[in-house]
Amino acid sequence: MKIENAKAQMRKGVLEYxxxxxxxxxxxYAVDVIKNLREANMIVVEGTVYPLLTRLxxxxxxxxxxxxxxxxPPRKYYEITEAxxxxxxxxEGSWVALVSAVGRxxxxxx
Amino acid sequence: MKKTLTINISxxxxxxxxxxxxxxxxxxxxxxxxxxxxxxxxxxxxxxxARITEIFTERTGEKNQxxxxxxxxxxxxxxxxxxxxxxxxxDEEPLAGQGARKRKLYRDPEQSVLAxxxxxxxxxxxxxxxxxxxxxxxxxxxTSGAGALVYVLxxxxxxxxxxxxxxLEMKGEEVTVKNIERFLKDEMNAVxxxxxxxxxxxxxxxxxxxxxxxxxxK
Numbered sequence: 126m127k128i129e130n131a132k133a134q135m136r137k138g139v140l141e142y143x144x145x146x147x148x149x150x151x152x153x154y155a156v157d158v159i160k161n162l163r164e165a166n167m168i169v170v171e172g173t174v175y176p177l178l179t180r181l182x183x184x185x186x187x188x189x190x191x192x193x194x195x196x197x198p199p200r201k202y203y204e205i206t207e208a209x210x211x212x213x214x215x216x217e218g219s220w221v222a223l224v225s226a227v228g229r230x231x232x233x234x235x
Numbered sequence: 236m237k238k239t240l241t242i243n244i245s246x247x248x249x250x251x252x253x254x255x256x257x258x259x260x261x262x263x264x265x266x267x268x269x270x271x272x273x274x275x276x277x278x279x280x281x282x283x284x285a286r287i288t289e290i291f292t293e294r295t296g297e298k299n300q301x302x303x304x305x306x307x308x309x310x311x312x313x314x315x316x317x318x319x320x321x322x323x324x325x326d327e328e329p330l331a332g333q334g335a336r337k338r339k340l341y342r343d344p345e346q347s348v349l350a351x352x353x354x355x356x357x358x359x360x361x362x363x364x365x366x367x368x369x370x371x372x373x374x375x376x377x378t379s380g381a382g383a384l385v386y387v388l389x390x391x392x393x394x395x396x397x398x399x400x401x402x403l404e405m406k407g408e409e410v411t412v413k414n415i416e417r418f419l420k421d422e423m424n425a426v427x428x429x430x431x432x433x434x435x436x437x438x439x440x441x442x443x444x445x446x447x448x449x450x451x452x453k
Binding site for chain 1: 246247278288293313314320322323
């Protein structure tokens with residue numbers, strides 16, 4: 126099971142990063158986020174995303190508005206907040222640094 | 236022919252076959268247990284229920300057909316189980332998952348009639364403290380008092396679980412930051428609920444009635 130743990134550790138922050146990236150544009154519905162992540166092979170099941178969205182919202186990085194829907198109950202449409210944008214910038218910096226660090230470590234092997 | 240029940244999710248009514256209902260109920264209970272009873276947990280479950288409503292609405296269409304077990308099983312596959320969530324989001328273990336974990340024997344200050352010995356034993360063996368107390372009393376009677384000696388020995392030898400770490404160890408939960416956070420949140424919620432119950436118990440309304448009577452008398 127160790128490799129599963131290692132992979133899970135890798136995914137931990139990256140999933141939130143991906144979700145924030147998706148939010149850059151116009152307000153999105155949870156299921157659109159899910160579709161996006163599924164196509165990118167980041168997730169397999171929908172339920173992974175709901176707790177992450179709620180957590181980000183409770184931390185003030187996302188906000189939502191209700192929109193009526195013909196297909197069922199009203200939907201939450203999420204968008205990124207100002208605090209969220211700052212957070213995203215920092216994440217992007219961190220990501221770039223990580224990628225470069227891994228790149229260097231790989232090259233050092235020889 | 237199958238028995239059908241009527242349920243309501245997020246305000247929308249559905250007809251659902253009995254076995255489908257059982258499966259759905261089990262799933263919802265698992266979700267609630269995984270996400271917890273705090274504000275955030277309830278919000279998450281509400282979101283998922285809204286999504287379930289959407290999916291069911293799609294599947295039953297205009298004709299208002301009953302939801303079958305097949306539909307519920309597909310739903311669970313699409314939404315995922317708590318094990319899936321923790322795997323994909325990178326949590327080390329399911330939020331409320333328990334396995335056989337190393338437990339330490341402590342005296343439980345929250346479950347104490349005399350000294351918390353039975354409470355501590357109950358936590359160690361994962362049993363009801365009342366049952367343990369009965370057993371202890373019976374043993375003391377059968378052994379004409381020697382059992383009581385054992386109790387006193389335990390009282391002296393077993394430490395009280397005072398710190399949060401000790402209390403977690405007593406219940407066999409792993410001492411991680413997340414567990415401590417959850418433990419304290421649950422405690423806070425329990426206190427909040429007690430306070431609310433106290434308020435609602437009419438303690439204050441009795442006073443209000445008195446003052447309004449006085450006002451009327453004037």
